Amino acid sequence: MSPTSYQLLHPALSITPSKSFLDWECIVTALEVYLQAYFQKNTPDTLELPFPELPAGHKSGFVSIIGKPNAGKSTLLNQILGRKLSITTPKAQTTRHRIFGIDSGEDYQVVYSDTPGLIRPRYKLHERMMGFINHSLEDADLMILLIAADETFPEDDLMALAQKTQIPKVLVLNKVDAVSEAEALSRMASLASQVDFVAALPVSALKGHNVDTLKEVILQHLPEGPPFFDKDQISDRPERFFVGEMIREQLFLLLKDELPYSTEVEIEEFEEDEQLARIHATIHVERQSQKGMIIGKGGSMLKKIGSRARPGIERFLGVKVFLKLYVRVTDGWKNRDNSLRGFGY
Ligand SMILES: Nc1nc2c(ncn2[C@@H]2O[C@H](COP(=O)(O)OP(=O)(O)OP(=O)(O)O)[C@@H](O)[C@H]2O)c(=O)[nH]1
Ligand SMILES: [Mg+2]
Numbered sequence: 001m002s003p004t005s006y007q008l009l010h011p012a013l014s015i016t017p018s019k020s021f022l023d024w025e026c027i028v029t030a031l032e033v034y035l036q037a038y039f040q041k042n043t044p045d046t047l048e049l050p051f052p053e054l055p056a057g058h059k060s061g062f063v064s065i066i067g068k069p070n071a072g073k074s075t076l077l078n079q080i081l082g083r084k085l086s087i088t089t090p091k092a093q094t095t096r097h098r099i100f101g102i103d104s105g106e107d108y109q110v111v112y113s114d115t116p117g118l119i120r121p122r123y124k125l126h127e128r129m130m131g132f133i134n135h136s137l138e139d140a141d142l143m144i145l146l147i148a149a150d151e152t153f154p155e156d157d158l159m160a161l162a163q164k165t166q167i168p169k170v171l172v173l174n175k176v177d178a179v180s181e182a183e184a185l186s187r188m189a190s191l192a193s194q195v196d197f198v199a200a201l202p203v204s205a206l207k208g209h210n211v212d213t214l215k216e217v218i219l220q221h222l223p224e225g226p227p228f229f230d231k232d233q234i235s236d237r238p239e240r241f242f243v244g245e246m247i248r249e250q251l252f253l254l255l256k257d258e259l260p261y262s263t264e265v266e267i268e269e270f271e272e273d274e275q276l277a278r279i280h281a282t283i284h285v286e287r288q289s290q291k292g293m294i295i296g297k298g299g300s301m302l303k304k305i306g307s308r309a310r311p312g313i314e315r316f317l318g319v320k321v322f323l324k325l326y327v328r329v330t331d332g333w334k335n336r337d338n339s340l341r342g343f344g345y
Helices: 024-041 073-081 124-138 156-164 181-192 211-220 239-254 288-295 297-317 337-342
Strands: 059-067 099-105 108-114 142-148 169-174 199-202 264-272 276-285 320-329
Touching (some): 073 099, 073 142, 142 211, 169 181, 181 199, 199 211, 276 288
Parallel strands (some): 059 108
């Protein structure tokens, strides 16, 4: 992974193409020009060094959390961060994007990617979701292969993905609280024999068991390097993204059967001051017949969605929230390029 925010040279420093790159005189002159310009721009009280002071041995890297739907990837990310960032529900395919969760300490920064669960795509939204998994692996330094100990479906595609991914891999067997010790051990042994892992450990993401050990193991396998983001930054996504996710979480928790999979949330208005956030959000559905189900009798379901989502949004933003929800039919959005692009897929 090459950090774009820590490029070695300022863009202003360019060497005229007519000169040879081995023309040291030219390089030295260009450096002098750059340094003069740099120090002129930065008077002593605004001077910022291009490289911040870092403790010796500072580590950093990108870690992708990969697994099947419902394995507990988002729960693990939240547990690692010590706060709720990614939404989690008992329904599969809750996460649809790649979401950065940034864990920083004095001498490290780990940028975790929560990803959608690996499935065989059935429509364009699925294709985009699977694209996010591949994309997250392209620039990762390490892969966490997260497998639920109580999962009974075959994991062949996941193991194949792990086998062809040429970065260090850590096997994490999650939900060990839901199975016996003997079951967990035999599952670990069978999975560990299929792929070359640098480490393997059982965890309970829900209860937090072994998560601190996992963090230590990850740091051991990351390279030394500077942070990629400000140390107080928690994600790459804006607040409004997480607000949309928290509304979508309620759709997954409250709506039955396949209906949540036909919904998408779009934040239309987001105004926040020190006391209040005014948020208008539209819930898109695929068909007219689904609109009534979201609204419910006399608007009861829509009201329930709003009142269940609001406390979490208030905790997240730290202010009171005025939330207005609308429902709109966006014909077959899951399979339309334009709609998907508009929704950030
Ligand atoms: N018993 C138990 N349940 C867990 C554990 N970790 C997660 N879960 C539950 O498993 C369900 C799925 O968790 P998520 O974190 O949403 O799973 P995910 O892998 O992100 O799922 P997708 O986003 O759909 O791919 C939720 O109901 C969690 O509470 C665990 O360690 N033990
Ligand atoms: Mg998830």
